[in-house]
Amino acid sequence: MAYFMQLLFAGIAQGCIYALIGLGFSIIFKASEVINFAQGELLLVGAYVVSAGVFEWHLPFLLALLAGLVVTILIGLLFERFILQRMIGRPVFSILMITIGLDIILRTAVIIIWGSKPIPAASPFNTISGINYAGVHFGANDLWTIAITIALCAALFYFFRYTRYGLAMRATALDQEAALAVGINIRTIYALAWGIAAAIATVGGVFLAIDSFAIDPTFGGAALVAFPAIILGGIDSISGAVVGGIVIGVIQILTAGYESHVASVLGAGIHEITPYLIMILILLIRPYGLFGTRKVERI
Amino acid sequence: MSVTVTDQKTRASSGPPRLLGSRSRWLAYGIGLLLVIVFFSFATEDWFSIVNYTLIAAIAALSLNVLSGYAGQVSLGITFFMAIGAYTAALLGGTPPTTPLDPQGFGLSFLIWLPAAGIVAALAGALIGPVALRLRGFYLAIVTLALVFIGQYIFMNIAPLTGGPQGRSFPTPGFGDLAFNQQNDYFGIALTAGQQYFLLILLVLVLSALFVANVMRSRAGRAFRAVRDHEVGASIMGVNLFEAKMGAFILSSFLAGIAGALLASYTSYVTPDYWSLTLAIQFVAAIIVGGIASVWGSILGAAFVFGLPQVIDYFSLLPTSSNSGGLTSGNLNALIYGALIIVFLLFEPEGVIGLIRRVQSLMRKTNRSNAEGGEPAEIIDLSSAPASRLDVEDAAPVNGDGE
Numbered sequence: 218m219a220y221f222m223q224l225l226f227a228g229i230a231q232g233c234i235y236a237l238i239g240l241g242f243s244i245i246f247k248a249s250e251v252i253n254f255a256q257g258e259l260l261l262v263g264a265y266v267v268s269a270g271v272f273e274w275h276l277p278f279l280l281a282l283l284a285g286l287v288v289t290i291l292i293g294l295l296f297e298r299f300i301l302q303r304m305i306g307r308p309v310f311s312i313l314m315i316t317i318g319l320d321i322i323l324r325t326a327v328i329i330i331w332g333s334k335p336i337p338a339a340s341p342f343n344t345i346s347g348i349n350y351a352g353v354h355f356g357a358n359d360l361w362t363i364a365i366t367i368a369l370c371a372a373l374f375y376f377f378r379y380t381r382y383g384l385a386m387r388a389t390a391l392d393q394e395a396a397l398a399v400g401i402n403i404r405t406i407y408a409l410a411w412g413i414a415a416a417i418a419t420v421g422g423v424f425l426a427i428d429s430f431a432i433d434p435t436f437g438g439a440a441l442v443a444f445p446a447i448i449l450g451g452i453d454s455i456s457g458a459v460v461g462g463i464v465i466g467v468i469q470i471l472t473a474g475y476e477s478h479v480a481s482v483l484g485a486g487i488h489e490i491t492p493y494l495i496m497i498l499i500l501l502i503r504p505y506g507l508f509g510t511r512k513v514e515r516i
Numbered sequence: 517m518s519v520t521v522t523d524q525k526t527r528a529s530s531g532p533p534r535l536l537g538s539r540s541r542w543l544a545y546g547i548g549l550l551l552v553i554v555f556f557s558f559a560t561e562d563w564f565s566i567v568n569y570t571l572i573a574a575i576a577a578l579s580l581n582v583l584s585g586y587a588g589q590v591s592l593g594i595t596f597f598m599a600i601g602a603y604t605a606a607l608l609g610g611t612p613p614t615t616p617l618d619p620q621g622f623g624l625s626f627l628i629w630l631p632a633a634g635i636v637a638a639l640a641g642a643l644i645g646p647v648a649l650r651l652r653g654f655y656l657a658i659v660t661l662a663l664v665f666i667g668q669y670i671f672m673n674i675a676p677l678t679g680g681p682q683g684r685s686f687p688t689p690g691f692g693d694l695a696f697n698q699q700n701d702y703f704g705i706a707l708t709a710g711q712q713y714f715l716l717i718l719l720v721l722v723l724s725a726l727f728v729a730n731v732m733r734s735r736a737g738r739a740f741r742a743v744r745d746h747e748v749g750a751s752i753m754g755v756n757l758f759e760a761k762m763g764a765f766i767l768s769s770f771l772a773g774i775a776g777a778l779l780a781s782y783t784s785y786v787t788p789d790y791w792s793l794t795l796a797i798q799f800v801a802a803i804i805v806g807g808i809a810s811v812w813g814s815i816l817g818a819a820f821v822f823g824l825p826q827v828i829d830y831f832s833l834l835p836t837s838s839n840s841g842g843l844t845s846g847n848l849n850a851l852i853y854g855a856l857i858i859v860f861l862l863f864e865p866e867g868v869i870g871l872i873r874r875v876q877s878l879m880r881k882t883n884r885s886n887a888e889g890g891e892p893a894e895i896i897d898l899s900s901a902p903a904s905r906l907d908v909e910d911a912a913p914v915n916g917d918g919e
Contacts, residue, residue, distance in 0.1 A: 252654045252657075300858060300862065303862055304861065304862070307861075307865070308588070309590060309653040309654055309657075310584060310588070310590045310808075311804070311861050311865060313590060313654065313657055314800055314801070314804050314857055314861060315861045315862075317797055317800070317801075317857065318801075318854045318855070318856075318857035318858040318861070319854070319858070320854075321850055321853060321854030321857070322850075322851060322855065322858075324850070325847050325850040325851050325854065326851075328847055329847050329851075441665075441793075444658050444661070444662075445662075448655075452654075486672065486673075487669065489665065489669060490662075490665050490666050490669045493662035493665050493666055494666065496662055497659060497662055500650075500651060500655060500659060501650070504650075504655060
């Protein structure tokens, strides 16, 4: 039972990271109906800048985090303003590929600047410390991940519900033309969405890095696991991204923890694909996800 | 004609566009053939390697263009079908195992395993299509992306077929004792490995290109484009959406299977993680850079995305790899590749083919202003223009409806 609880806790922590990544996808999709395939590389750039800030430039962690936030937000804003704005009204295929183009350039830039060897992850707390309770070890980094995710979600919830810009973003997502008609500046909204998503990417990247102790340039691929999370939760739903992320995280860690018991039947590494299997299942029975709007494109 | 979505507004003759075009096109083909012969006679083995890989990539790009370019179904999962083709080829054509741990193989001729690779991949497409094609746009892209990961997992775990994580060797085409990976004499003419592969790959590419071009000027091809441009419109016109999408999916899977078999065979040893998302994205990049919904675009795109990096590797003075950062030729290639995607999508969404067409029409305009009564010339020119052309503005509504 302790083993199960331990896995469950690890799964929730892992799921919070997926949720942070998924939030980035959701916010951009909600505002502009674009799935940003470069989200994973924004994560990578954020994590690298923070690590480099701490270990190469010897900044205090918070200052390094600030540097990471500034860099990713700048990349997000510039990409949105100078590239994506010109792609409005183009086929899905083209928009998808242009974010993949950004993805490739960002990853290559990281490799050129920092090399392909792993570098250590920056962390504001001692990663080995934690609390032991009822035979379960609650690691400090996992607890922090969960706490920060909850805090960020609360902040986003407040933002979308009570602030002027948050409401404007929701209005834009609901009906672009109506939003324009009531005087909302759509360009500001898109920029805001990309800025928030890029900032969340840095936070997610830092936690993902802490989770695996080191980062290397292949690290952005982890963001792909957030796709099942957002599909499960509903691609345009903020709370869906969080719930989806946690469910996927828990299922993945549980399969990883128990797959050795049934490895002869399923083969090794099934936990790598369980999120995708769940996603396909969800897409077949409920393509708009648990919390999404029922308007998914379907024949 | 029940489907009236034609790509050209004016056409001199009624009836479908000609497959190979006018006399001036034949002249172009003649020059092309001459270039091929010159290349074939004088190129070194290094160049054959570059060109052969590019030609195989062109077959795969063509396959993806059928699905994504002509029929408008975004797929990131082409490597899954390539892998199916490759492992079919390996099973049928591979050397029979000598120890129990060796992967399976029946040692059949490539005349059997090459078509079989396409057929099995097409069957896989027919099985997966009904599930995948229920979704559109980004959703389809994400499902096909999942297919790549699920495929890699499956291939990792069926060691008797794929060799597991260690990978396996793939059969070499050949006639009897004459295997293509060594120099052989055919009727007194000595051909190197590169030359033999080149002939085989070129033949397959030409056949595939003719086949695709022919399908695309038929009723089925018009249905594909109608579905891409406007699903509701197409279905009102009497196009069966499901049939059209499935047709494109199966045809695309067939070609992907053949390309996968050739690629694995030419590489000769492949591990399951070779069939990655990164490789799949390269094919998507190829059709964007080359030209969406165009046979020539697929070939040119493959040249830019797969050929150019190898040429840069070959000529650049940069180190090929480095652990500590800095610019290597691999990085330079990745940068060029990423930039090509963005630049083409921004400034020339029709790809290199679009660029060529623009230059052609510019030249035509100057010709017309020079000569008087240039009107008939224009009509002839239009009928000789390649049939396919993605009007991005036309495709835009797909983005916005169905919501």
